[in-house]
Amino acid sequence: xxxxxxxxxxxxxxxxxxxxxxxxxxxxxxxxxxxxxxxxxxxxxxxxxxxxxxxxxxxxxxxxxxxxxxxxxxxxxxxxxxxxxxxxxxxxxxxxxxxxxxxxxxxxxxxxxxxxxxxxxxxxxxxxxxxxxxxxxxxxxxxxxxxxxxxxxxx
Numbered sequence: 005x006x007x008x009x010x011x012x013x014x015x016x017x018x019x020x021x022x023x024x025x026x027x028x029x030x031x032x033x034x035x036x037x038x039x040x041x042x043x044x045x046x047x048x049x050x051x052x053x054x055x056x057x058x059x060x061x062x063x064x065x066x067x068x069x070x071x072x073x074x075x076x077x078x079x080x081x082x083x084x085x086x087x088x089x090x091x092x093x094x095x096x097x098x099x100x101x102x103x104x105x106x107x108x109x110x111x112x113x114x115x116x117x118x119x120x121x122x123x124x125x126x127x128x129x130x131x132x133x134x135x136x137x138x139x140x141x142x143x144x145x146x147x148x149x150x151x152x153x154x155x156x157x158x159x
Contacts, residue, residue, distance in 0.1 A: 024058040076110040081137035
């Protein structure tokens with residue numbers, strides 16, 4: 005943990021990443037500060053980049069998006085121009101909720117969230133038809149989500 009964070013800051017971050025809807029009053033009470041110093045800390049944490057944004061986490065099943073697919077990609081291209089084009093293309097697909105450049109056997113990994121196998125097939129066709137240089141695309145379908153959290157471990 006960076007040395008610029010004290011116990012109050014870590015506690016604030018711990019609480020906010022679990023429930024960003026907490027009011028400053030509720031947050032201040034939980035960390036044992038008055039509201040103004042607590043608000044100033046939250047503001048400083050946001051301005052310094054510890055808090056990127058506050059969002060609502062939606063239930064994908066309620067939205068009819070019950071299928072998570074982990075897509076591993078190998079490519080024959082590794083130049084900067086190709087990567088910029090590939091990244092722009094992949095990021096334009098709303099089904100892609102995570103996108104990583106990897107070390108190891110696979111070059112890229114995507115997490116794709118869709119309604120069903122048929123929706124994934126449409127995504128797959130769109131991906132391979134809009135991207136040159138892919139040598140292997142492997143799809144792994146999540147059978148069950150056992151753990152999911154957006155909360156980072158804060159000491």
